[in-house]
Each structure stands twice: as C-alpha cells, then as structure tokens.
Amino acid sequence: MGVLGVRVRVADPEHDVLVVLSESDGDLSLPIVIGPHEGVAIATAQAGVSSPRPGPHDLLLTSLQAAGVTLESVSIIELRQGTFIAELVLSNGKRVDARASDAIALALRAAVDVYCEDEVLAQAAIVLAHEDDAELDDDDALHVEISSAGSGREDDTVAEFREFLDQIDPRDFEDPEPPERES
Template sequence: MEVLGVRVRLNAPEQEVLVLLNEHDGPRSLPIVVGPHEAVAIATVQAGMPMPRPGTHDLLLACLEATDVRVHQVAITELREGTFIAEIVLTNGRRVDSRASDAIAVGLRAGVAVWCEDTVLDEAAVVLDVDEDDREHVHLTGTLGADEAEERVAEFRSFLDSVEPGDFSDEDEQS
C-alpha cells in the first residue's frame, strides 16, 4: 500500500482525520480514521520535517536498533468491530500488535512497506477516481455527485491552507 497522506473529512460532525492508503497495483484506497496526534506524526514524516527531539515512534525505532532488530514491514491484518488491527513485523520474525495509525507512523519512519490483508480491503476499501494531473483532486465515486465532491475538495483545500501543525496539539500536554 502507498500512504497517500493525511486528510480531514469535513462533513463529519467533528471533522474526522483520516490517513489514506492506496493499493500499488489496484484501484482501491483504504481510509483509516486516526487521532490528531497520530495524523501529525504521519504528516510530519511524509513532509520530511525534522523533529527537534525524538518522538515516540522515533524512540521505538531507536530501541529496536539498539537491540539489533529492525522493522521489516507493517501489516494491517484485520478489521474488528470498526477498528483496524495492525502488526509491526520485525526482522527477528516477531510480530507486535499495534494500532494501525502507530504502525503506519513507525513504518514510514523505518522506510518499510505497509501491507494490508485482502480481506480488510474487501471489507473497508473504497474506489477513488483520482485526476492524474492533480493527485490531490479526489472524487469519491459512487457516493457523491460531481458538484458535491468538488465542493468538499474545495472545503478541504481551504482547511489545508489555514491549518497549522500546532492546531493538532493538546494545550494541556507538557513536554
């Protein structure tokens, strides 16, 4: 799967944050609802933004490296009662249970493949019609009319123009 990026679903009651995965060799995409902190962790690594201090995902990778173990791949293995179940597959053959959002953030930092079970894709994937001239211009086929899709894309672009990474931080969180 290719991690397309973090998106905000504006029509949700509380503007759900999604990470969007796309099949390498097929038309399906997998939207996964994530928390704002996980969204920032994924978006910052995708944007190549260096962090002044290691975050939790960086710390995990450093601990693994200190024990001569690496991340081999990330696997989204199951959809259980609306929750995506993932595993971080290590080079020593062990598999570590993980939230999908954390597994994706670790996988991106480790530079490894994100893999998804076909049964999960069969159950939860959607088909997106992506304009190749503008990969950010996405129409949800089969669920929205063209005008409504255009309106939602415009709303999302407006949101992206105004959002800052600090908008996703918890004001009560301390360093």
C-alpha cells in the same frame, strides 16, 4: 500500500482525521479514521520533517535498533468492530500488535512497506476514481465508487468513511506549493 495522505474533515462539533492508504498496483484505497496526534505523526513523517528530540515513534525505532532488531514491514491484518488492527513485522521474525495509525507512522519513519490483508480490503476498501483521466481543474470532483470486493454488509464506520470521501477533492492530497516571496 502507499500512504496517500492525511486530511481533516471539519464538522461541528468534531473534526475527523483520516489517513488514506492506496494500492501501489491497483485502484483500491483504504481510509482509516485516526486521532489528531497520530495524524500529525504520519504527516510529519511523510513530509520528512524531523524534530530536534525524538518523539515516541522515533524512540521506538531507535530502541529496536539498539536491541539489534529492525522493523521489516507493517501489516494491516484485521478490521474488528470498526477498528483496524495492525502488526509490526520485525527482523527477528516476531510480530507486535499495534494500532494502525502508529504502525503507519513507524513504517514511514523506517521507510518500510505497509501491507493490507485481502479480507480487510474486501471489507473496507473503496475505489477513488476521477471522472476522466485528464488533468483536474477547479470544477472537477472526486468520484467514489464502492469496491466490488466489499461484502454486501457495511458497518457504520465504513459508511462514514465513504460519506467523508464523497466530499474530498483530489487536490487535497497534493503537496502545497510554497508561497512566493515578495521582493
């Protein structure tokens, strides 16, 4: 799965931060609500921004490397009571339990693949589709279809994801153009 992007939904009294994964060879997307710090960690890694001193994710990858182990991939393996469970797959064959948001941040920094179990996709995936395949203009909206892969039963968290995605504009996931400087 690829990381489509990180977005914030501003709603009183809270703000929800969401990372959206998308299938590289399909139409399914997986929205995951994450914390604001994790959102920053994912967004900065996706943008290729590095800090002068290592943050926690950089420190973990450097520590693994010093121990002679590398991160091979990340797998989202389960959706348990509205929480996505992930594993870090290491080069020594070991698997390490991780929060999905931390696993995604590590995967981006290590440039490794993110996988998602079919059962998780069946429970929580959605289809993000445009009304047509043409270029979007300002009046176009994102159309969200519920994946037929999903079970008929939705928990409240997945329903909230879908409600949030109904409000997203596809341009929210585009890289902003740098502002032009005046001469």
